[in-house]
Amino acid sequence: MDKRSTLILSPKKLLYDRIAEQGTVSKLDLLEAFSLTKSTMTRLLEEMTGEGLLIESGFGQSSGGRRPILYQINPSYGYILGLEISRVYSSIGLFDMQMNPKSIVHWRMDEAFTPEKFLEHISSQIRGFLRDHQLVASQIIGIGIGAVGPLDRDNGLILRPLHFPAAGWNNLPICKLVEERTGFKALLDNGANTALLGERWSIRHASIQHMLYVHAGAGLRYAMMSHGSIVHGTMDMEDAIGQMIIQTDGPRLDNEGNYGALEAFVSVQALEQRARSEAEMGKDQIPKTYKVSVEKLTYDVLVQAFRDGDSHARELFTQASIHFGIGLANVINLLHPETIILGGALIHSHESFFQTAVEVAQKNTYRYPEYQPQFSLGQLKEEAVVTGAAIMVRNHMAL
Structure with a gap:
C-alpha cells in the first residue's frame, strides 16, 4: 500500500487544497464546505495569508452586506x-x-x-x-x-x-x-x-470523479482515478494492461510476457517488428520508398509513411488501432469510467488511429449507448x- 495515502491532513492543508482546487473562494464558501467555526476559519485564513500561502484577490458579489474578501493560493509562494x-x-x-x-x-x-x-x-x-x-x-x-x-x-x-x-x-x-x-x-x-x-487538474471544474488514462507508445500503460483519487494496487504494474490476452494463440513481444498479449499488437516495437518482417518477405515497399534498410525501418519512418498515405502503413496502424479498441473495451467493461483519456505516440500518430480505436471500443462496450463514457485526447497531452x-x-x- 502507498504509505503516503495514510497521511492525516491538517485543517490548514485541507483549506489550502480546497482553495487550490476552486481557484478563488470566499470565507463563506469555505464555511459551507468545512465544519469549522467562523472564528477558527478567520484565524486560519489570517495565518495562511500572513505566511504567504494565500493572497487576497479582490471582492465577491454582495448578498446584502459588505462584499466578501476573495482568497486564492499565492502562485509565487514557491x-x-x-x-x-x-x-x-x-x-x-x-x-x-x-x-x-x-x-x-x-x-x-x-x-x-x-x-x-x-x-x-x-x-x-x-x-x-x-x-x-x-x-x-x-x-x-x-x-x-x-x-x-x-x-x-x-x-x-x-x-x-x-x-x-x-x-x-x-x-x-x-x-x-x-x-x-x-x-x-x-x-x-x-x-x-x-x-x-x-x-484531471486541467478539467477540475467539470467535477469528473471516475477517469481512465491509457498511454500507447513504446509500451502500454494505464491509470485509474475513482472519486477523484488515483487507484493504487498492491503492486505498481501500470504496464499490466499490455499483458491483457486478446488472442489465445497470438504472438509474444520480444519473448516477454503473455502470448497473444495486447502489447504484441499495439506498441511501437510490435509495429516495427511486423513491418520489418513483411519487408523481408517483399510485401512492404516502405524501405524502398523512403530509402532505408529493413533494419532502419523505424517507427518514425512508419508514421511518416502513414501520414503520406502509404496503403501498407495505413493497414499496419489500422490493425493496431482495432486491437487497441478491443483492449480499451475490456478495461471499460471492468472499470466503468466517466471519461477515458488516451495519450502516447500511437494515439498521436494520426487522427484516424484515435477515431478507429474509439469506434471499436464503443462497439464493444457493454450497454452502449445507455452507458456512454467520453473519450478525449486530453488537454495537456505531452x-x-x-x-x-x-x-x-x-x-x-x-x-
Missing part, C-alpha cells in the same frame, strides 16, 4: 519541478503553486541517456530554469517524478523497465540520485498516474506527466 522519465521522450518543467508552467523542456531518449547522463542533463536544465526566472534554490518546494514502471514508490526505485534504450536503469534509486544531484526533495509515481493527475508530477508534490506538501 515553485515545483515536474520530471518525466520515459522510453521515447522525457521532459522537465517548472511550475508555480497554481500549476502555471513557467518553463517546460522535452528531449528524445536514446542509447546515450544512461542514468548519469540523464542526471547531468536535468541538473543543467534546472540551473537554466533558476537563472531564467531569477529564482534561488530555497524557493523550490521539491521535484515530482513520473516514470515508466514498474516502480517501488515508497523507496523511490525504478525496478525493471522494459524497452529502455540505454543501460543502467534497472533497480535504480532515482529519488535518492535526484536528491543528491539537485538538493531538492523528490517524490516518485508512475507516469500514467501523474499524467492522469495532470489531465505536458500531462510533468504537470501531474508537480501536482503530486503540492498534494504532499506539509502545512
